[in-house]
Amino acid sequence: MAKKQIALVLGDGSGPEMMAQAVKVVKKAARLDGLDLEFIETPMGWNAYDKYKDTLPEESFKKAVEIGTIFFGGVGDFENDQTIGKEKPEMKPESRVLLALRKKMGLLLNFRPMIFYKSLSHLANVKPETIPDEGVKQIWIRFLLEDSYFGNTDLMKDIPENIKKKIGVKLKKDVTGDEEIVTDLAYYRKATVEKYLRAAFAYAKKSKLPLISIDKANVMARYDFWRRITNRIAEEFPEVELINQLVDSANSLLFTPAKLNGVIACGNEHGDILSDGAAASLGSMGMMASSAINPDTGAAMFESGAGTAPTIAGQDKANPLGRILTGALMLRHLGAEKGADSIERAVNTVLREGFRTGDLFLKGRDDPAKLLGTSAMGAKVLDIFNQPAGIN
Numbered sequence: 365m366a367k368k369q370i371a372l373v374l375g376d377g378s379g380p381e382m383m384a385q386a387v388k389v390v391k392k393a394a395r396l397d398g399l400d401l402e403f404i405e406t407p408m409g410w411n412a413y414d415k416y417k418d419t420l421p422e423e424s425f426k427k428a429v430e431i432g433t434i435f436f437g438g439v440g441d442f443e444n445d446q447t448i449g450k451e452k453p454e455m456k457p458e459s460r461v462l463l464a465l466r467k468k469m470g471l472l473l474n475f476r477p478m479i480f481y482k483s484l485s486h487l488a489n490v491k492p493e494t495i496p497d498e499g500v501k502q503i504w505i506r507f508l509l510e511d512s513y514f515g516n517t518d519l520m521k522d523i524p525e526n527i528k529k530k531i532g533v534k535l536k537k538d539v540t541g542d543e544e545i546v547t548d549l550a551y552y553r554k555a556t557v558e559k560y561l562r563a564a565f566a567y568a569k570k571s572k573l574p575l576i577s578i579d580k581a582n583v584m585a586r587y588d589f590w591r592r593i594t595n596r597i598a599e600e601f602p603e604v605e606l607i608n609q610l611v612d613s614a615n616s617l618l619f620t621p622a623k624l625n626g627v628i629a630c631g632n633e634h635g636d637i638l639s640d641g642a643a644a645s646l647g648s649m650g651m652m653a654s655s656a657i658n659p660d661t662g663a664a665m666f667e668s669g670a671g672t673a674p675t676i677a678g679q680d681k682a683n684p685l686g687r688i689l690t691g692a693l694m695l696r697h698l699g700a701e702k703g704a705d706s707i708e709r710a711v712n713t714v715l716r717e718g719f720r721t722g723d724l725f726l727k728g729r730d731d732p733a734k735l736l737g738t739s740a741m742g743a744k745v746l747d748i749f750n751q752p753a754g755i756n
């Protein structure tokens with residue numbers, strides 16, 4: 365059996381509980397494609413701080429980057445942010461860890477697929493009648509570099525000191541609250557936008573879906589630029605229907621998910637905001653699968669967009685399905701298609717059979733006997749997995 369190493373970050377809060385389930389399912393699924401996964405722990409987050417006095421220990425960072433494929437349980441929790449994070453804001457792991465990995469590994473494409481099945485439309489937070497019989501596929505591909513996220517760090521060195529002072533460009537860790545003006549530089553580079561859009565169009569072509577490009581071209585220079593590049597690249601993909609959508613109207617369409625059926629291209633900041641909304645309209649943030657990929661090197665990080673659920677940590681209550689579905693994205697990236705499909709089908713089956721974690725459970729609608737904890741939900745998925753006939 366072919367072996368493949370994966371860097372494993374168990375993470376903070378409920379991360380380790382959810383990842384324990386996801387790792388079991390993914391390992392089993394990979395075997396269907398003749399792949400033997402070996403997980404190497406690379407601790408990051410507040411849990412790592414306890415031992416290494418750093419939320420991003422050098423050794424973990426190096427090892428994870430070297431392995432090049434990371435299965436990531438999520439970092440950050442409110443309590444440590446308020447205590448240690450108050451004194452050492454630079455240690456707050458959400459930005460320290462995530463932004464460093466994205467930057468170092470060049471993770472440009474952030475896939476957040478949101479699939480709405482008709483049979484599960486009662487789980488959605490939108491009206492069930494807004495989901496057509498054929499279901500809805502929103503394949504969000506967020507541009508994960510540059511923009512306002514990396515502007516100040518990336519461009520700082522090119523700006524003279526006096527101008528930086530005058531227009532208030534500084535690193536987040538240096539903000540005191542006493543400034544007259546503070547600026548986040550938001551930028552896009554032509555070469556990066558072109559590469560990103562070509563990948564998004566190619567994905568739309570392969571999946572026979574329209575490309576919905578989200579921008580704010582009516583107001584902002586960088587989005588006027590984005591729109592011009594989009595329209596130009598569209599000419600290379602005549603078979604893909606292009607829809608240019610302004611971000612504010614895209615936001616209103618989250619309530620009628622079929623109107624955003626397609627591959628959705630969006631900037632870093634817009635994508636951050638809209639993809640949470642899309643996940644919530646689907647039912648729960650706990651279900652959001654996510655991957656971040658460098659299209660040139662294949663380096664990738666697989667991180668459910670679902671957060672770490674710190675308030676229920678250690679209680680065996682968090683929803684592991686987002687992590688498990690993220691594992692399916694990882695398998696697909698590694699070419700283990702059978703395993704990936706089987707995971708997605710198994711999760712779908714478990715939900716159709718009425719099994720729920722607390723975040724998905726609705727009193728009066730769902731059967732209390734089918735309310736499961738983290739490990740029971742993981743076991744349920746694995747169960748279906750173990751009966752080939754049950755995978756449908």
Ligand code: IPM
Nearest residue numbers: 458459462463635636637669
């Ligand atoms: C996400 C998160 C991150 C982001 C934060 C924690 C840095 O919200 O992955 O969506 O904004 O990108």
Ligand code: MG
Nearest residue numbers: 636637640669
């Ligand atoms: Mg976010």
